[in-house]
Structure formats: structure tokens, C-alpha cells
Amino acid sequence: MKISKAQLKNVTFLVIIVLLLIPKTRQSIQILLNKGLALIAPSVEKDSNQKMLSETDYLWNLQSTSGALLHFDDLKGKVILVNFWATWCPPCIAEMPSLEALFQDYKNEVAFVFVSNETHETTKTFLNDKNYSFPSFVPLTEYPKLFNVSSIPRTFLIDKSGHIVIDKTGAANWDSDKVKQTIENLLAN
Structure with a gap:
């Protein structure tokens, strides 16, 4: 019995669907698929489309995993990367x-603020299991409305x-x- 290319594709698709239904394999497959999507660099907003944080947007307080408090307004005048994320995502x-x-x-030049609502x-x-060294924070007050986070990951530079x-x-x-180059330009200005 010879299997056609169409049958092979159908069987492969069916196997992937079954694996996605099994909880133990679902996250691994989703991560693998997203790694393919994560090969693309994000787009830079045109000057005319750039939104700007207001004074009230800086009134945001967070706490790091080490217990240190971060007042977002202390970061005014710096280049900031804010990433909303979760361990299950x-x-x-x-x-x-x-x-x-x-x-x-860029840890010495850019303020990195990784935000999770998890404990x-x-x-x-x-972070320890994955050997990541960036700081993670839990918000103590509501995040700026301008961020309008409805899904994660959501990242702002x-x-x-x-x-x-x-x-x-x-x-x-x-890391593209x-x-x-965008960060270098922002640091130079």
C-alpha cells in the first residue's frame, strides 16, 4: 500500500491536532510554533503614529521579585522597555x-520592566529555572491606560x-x- 502526499499531510495534520489536545504536549508545541513567529523583529512606529505617555501614565508603582519598589516616574528621561508576560504563556x-x-x-543603558500578574x-x-536574569515586577497600582493590555505578550519600547x-x-x-539599531538611536538622542 502506497501513501500519497495528500494522505501523509492529512495524517501529519491529525497527529498535530491530537498532540495539541493532550495537555502535556500542548504547551511545547505552542512554544515551538511561536518560536517560528518570534523570528520576526517588531515594527517601529512612525513618528506621526507614536503615542506619548502623559504625567498620569507615570504614576505606576511596581514591586520586583526581590521586594524592591519601582516608581515608574523614576524612569522618566530614560529609554524604557516594558514587557507584559506570564509563565504559562x-x-x-x-x-x-x-x-x-x-x-x-543593554541592561546598563535601558530600563527593563518585565511585568507579570503572577506571584x-x-x-x-x-526565571531561575530558565537562567533568565532580567528583573520581573508585579504591579502594585493599575498600569497606565495608554498601554491598553488585553493580551500577552505585549511589549513597549x-x-x-x-x-x-x-x-x-x-x-x-x-535581539534583532x-x-x-532603534535602541542605539534612542540612546543617542
Whole structure:
């Protein structure tokens, strides 16, 4: 019995569907699929489309997994990367290696604010297991309305003046030359 290409495709598709239905394999497959999507660098907003943080948007308080308080208004005048994420989110997990690489390259020049609504224990365990060194925070007050986070991952790159230069929902390649050049330009201004 010879199997046609069409039959092979159908069987492969059926196997993937079955694997997605099994809880133990679902997240791994979703992460793998999202890693493919995370190969693409995020788009930079045109100047005319850039939104700007207002004074009230900076009135946001967070607490790090180590217990340190962060007042978002202390970051005014800096280049800021804000990432909303969760340990259970496959697209978040898929983009984490590129965010960690970007953090390693710019941790002394850019303020990185990784925000999760999960407990400190949950995020700390996840970060330690994956050997990620970027800081994670839990919001103590409501996040700025301008962010309008309805799905994760959601990442914002903000210039020194408070303009949102990149607004990306979904996984992306944050360690790309395009993102690095954008950051270099923002740091130079």
C-alpha cells in the first residue's frame, strides 16, 4: 500500500491536532510554533503614529521579585522597555531568549520592566529555572491606560521623551539588528 502526499499531510495534520489536545504536549508545541513567529523583529512606529505617555501614565508603582519598589516616574528621561508576560504563556516563553539577550546587551543603558500578574514565587522559580536574569515586577497600582493590555505578550519600547516607539502584541525577535539599531538611536538622542 502506497501513501500519497495528500494522505501523509492529512495524517501529519491529525497527529498535530491530537498532540495539541493532550495537555502535556500542548504547551511545547505552542512554544515551538511561536518560536517560528518570534523570528520576526517588531515594527517601529512612525513618528506621526507614536503615542506619548502623559504625567498620569507615570504614576505606576511596581514591586520586583526581590521586594524592591519601582516608581515608574523614576524612569522618566530614560529609554524604557516594558514587557507584559506570564509563565504559562507560550508566545511569552518563545520570545524570552531574545529578550534576555537584549537585556544582557543593554541592561546598563535601558530600563527593563518585565511585568507579570503572577506571584513573585511563580515568576522567580520560572526565571531561575530558565537562567533568565532580567528583573520581573508585579504591579502594585493599575498600569497606565495608554498601554491598553488585553493580551500577552505585549511589549513597549519608550524613548526618553515618553513616546512609544515600538508597540508589539505577540512574540517577536527582540535581539534583532533592527531593534538594536532603534535602541542605539534612542540612546543617542
